Amino acid sequence: MGNTFCLFCGCIGQSHVAVVERWGRFERLAQPGFNFFNPLAGEFLAGLLSTRLSFLDVRIETKTKDNVFVQLLCSIHYRVIKESADDAFYELQNPQEQIQAYVFDVTRALVPRMTLDQLFEQKGEVAKAVLDELEKVMGAYGYNIEHILMVDIVPDPSVRKAMNEINAAQRMQLASVYKGEAEKVLQVKRVEAEAESKYLGGVGVARQRQAITDGLRENILNFSHKVEGTSAKEVMDLIMITQYFDTIKDLGNSSKNTTVFLPHGPGHVRDISEQIRMGMMEATSAHVNTQ
Known part of the structure; x- marks a missing residue:
């Protein structure tokens, strides 16, 4: 009713x-x-x-310590004290304007001593300072301040844009660091894999050459024993010439359009065999000296 x-x-x-x-x-x-x-x-x-709880939203524009203009939206919850209702009725003609004036006074005295980051971090302290001041003043007029909420802090649009750009730049820098570290790891792994591949390739070539050498040695010994009157040198020359002609044949049968100029003739074949023989003798001599 x-x-x-x-x-x-x-x-x-x-x-x-x-x-x-x-x-x-x-x-x-x-x-x-x-x-x-x-x-x-x-x-x-x-x-x-x-005596119901009343709400008053106050928007304050002020400047922070680092010269950033901000707007603060403050919500004040207050009610009339039943026992002091006569003071509330007779003392104040417009209590909302009175509350708003004190909110302006406290916030504009406190916020300029904070940077923008500090204001966001300590907005609860700003609300508490406003609450303490209003309770002390408005209590004498028969009003009780229940709560004060700092609802929103809105910097200037250009400042918000700059803050977003700074945040984006920091994140891009961090992403670049992680990307560089990942590329570094990939490069190291690639080099290690290449080194391992070359090592295994060298081992394979060495084993291949060892097998060829063992096969040649066995062929030379068998041929020398089975054919009388032949020496190891003659057998080696025959094998070198056979290998030489097989190589020429492989080059001719290759499907690639590749031209190779080689000196060809009996003298050149003899020179090649002499070079191979000297190389094998030097290798054998070095092996004996090391033992």
């Missing part, structure tokens, strides 16, 4: 307090429920006050 009144009585709704005057002077507070008034004795209802 709402508030209803007649000449001698009235019904005051819940969460309301009525101010009763007598001959123009404050007489008493009428609590919620049915109340009698005596207009013959000069009593009449001067006004009503709501």
